[in-house]
Amino acid sequence: MKKNKTKGIALLTLLLLLAVVAGACSGTGASNAGNAVPADSAGAENDGSEELAPEKGAKLVVWEAQEQVAYMEKVGKAFEEAYGVPVTVETVAGGDQGARLATDGPAKTAADILTLPHDQIGLAVKAGLLLPNDAYEEETRTSAVETAVAASSYEGVLYGYPKSVETYAMFYNKDLFPEPPQTWEEIIAFAKTYNKPDESKYAIMWEFVGYYSYPFIGSYGGYMFGDNNTNPDDLGINKGDVVKGFEFLRSLKEILPMNAGDITYDVKTQLFQDGKLALNVDGPWSVSAFKDQVNFGVAPLPSFPNGQPAISLSGVKSYYVNAYSEYPIAARMFAHFASSKENQLLNYEMTGAIPANIEAGEDPSIQNDPITSGFFRQFEQSVPMSSVAGVDLVWDGLQSAFVSLWNDPSLDIKQTLDQIAQNIKDGMAAK
CATH class of the missing domain: 3.40.190.10 (Periplasmic binding protein-like II)
Structure with a gap:
């Protein structure tokens, strides 16, 4: 991994972003x-x-x-x-x-x-x-x-x-993507010619937990808690156009035909190291796992069909x-x-x-x-995780939502999200 000596990311950018949140x-x-x-x-x-x-x-x-x-x-x-x-x-x-x-x-x-x-x-x-x-x-x-x-x-x-x-961003294999894709449309088009499930070749993977899958909520007007994740009385995982976010998520099973539980950190890390996974959604903690094995770059997550950037969680x-x-x-x-x-x-x-x-x-x-700058650029489009007591119930609820709605296409999205949201509220009230 060579470092770009001609262009840097000023810390002031990060400080201004951090001050906002x-x-x-x-x-x-x-x-x-x-x-x-x-x-x-x-x-x-x-x-x-x-x-x-x-x-x-x-x-x-x-x-x-x-x-x-x-x-x-x-x-x-x-x-x-x-x-x-x-x-x-x-x-x-x-x-x-x-x-x-x-x-x-x-x-x-x-x-x-x-x-x-x-x-x-x-x-x-x-x-x-x-x-x-x-x-x-x-x-x-x-x-x-x-x-x-x-x-x-x-x-x-x-x-x-x-x-x-x-925060997390998109690792991309430069041998497959000289320039990183900027939209989901580009990834879907690439997957149709690249994917070979019988050879474990896939265009993109991320873990089906609330942390990594949050963009399908945040980029469609949903949120964890109101007032920048500080108001425990305002739960937003089923608000805005989140149903449309989950509908788009479900459509991606065409390019990622796997059960949610089979997509683990170890699985996608190994596939990316082996050159079989083109795009891997992960964080800076995984740089060391790839820097001597893969010709890779890091870029912001792809924007969504609704025209919104991918809003990740930061911590x-x-x-x-x-x-x-x-x-x-x-x-x-x-x-x-x-x-x-x-x-x-x-x-x-x-x-x-x-x-x-x-x-x-x-x-x-x-x-x-340039690797760190990729994470900085995604950080510009992130929101901080909540530290509200009871956020553990939200994490559990989000994982349940993403796993169940991905694995079982017969489930009604709105009813499922409404029920999970109510379960979270009931659990927080009982704490």
Whole structure:
């Protein structure tokens, strides 16, 4: 993958975009301020004039997704060399870390530090599972993109140590598409001559979960919650012209004749690596899986037949400290260390993660990278995921909607969406 040295994407573009959605990324709920660093702890309420010191005999466990393990092992080794605290990295899928913390945290078997997407912190905070980012709060607020800080906060309390900002886009095989398609019409026309299901050759794939399939809702006037995903009383998955969005989705089964459950991350990743999948909808976390195997580019998602751009969901990932950690000071130190400018650039170099740190985002390696610019361009057409408590019910409902309506053409779209929406409302009321 060669870097474009003649054209960059200015960080100002990203900052302006992030500012627009800043208010949507913070949630409301009870704080966990009672878990702040004790006043007599070394460097408590750190204002930058003192250095925290880890607890005597401290040792840390970090949970990290498979695609980031090699990066995190480097960070852990550097932290141990700097502070004498050994760090063990355990592989836990990104989507499983929050659920694991809910059970393993109180049992004292969870990692000290983990990564969560911002839409999961509401439930974690309400359950008392996270420690606030109090010792490094001022530095974090100054060094990280504003929206990343807002997204890592809950009811005004900062909990996270921002790590990366992200959305998904379209990976395209340059040997099949010298220039990326811009519309679904182009993809459908290509698929009619390229697809060979008996040889596992397909034009495009995405996972049938709410995150990746959201454009079929958002680009047709639907939404998760009102007021930029902050109003739990306004559920919008069955509003606007969403029925037309699902009708168009169903029409695509002609070019993707597979059951939804058979289209997994592993399946489409392997097919793209093998040159059998022309277009793969995925995020920056998958860049490392392709950069040495496929001649690829990254471009915004295709626009829809109604003339609207594909509206994706965007998010912020941050490190968080387990409230049940035996070494809360060392854990805070590590989360701060891992989220530094230098380590966010290392994460970008090794995995393609887009930094949340302002200075890291200004680095020429970011601005001049055409792969990263593809994600930035899609970010322009994204909306932030909701961190409203109860959003987990929406995720479950959306997956049910996409899977059932894709697999079973006899289901009535409007009735199905209305029923799923009512189930979500009932579930949220019962929480």
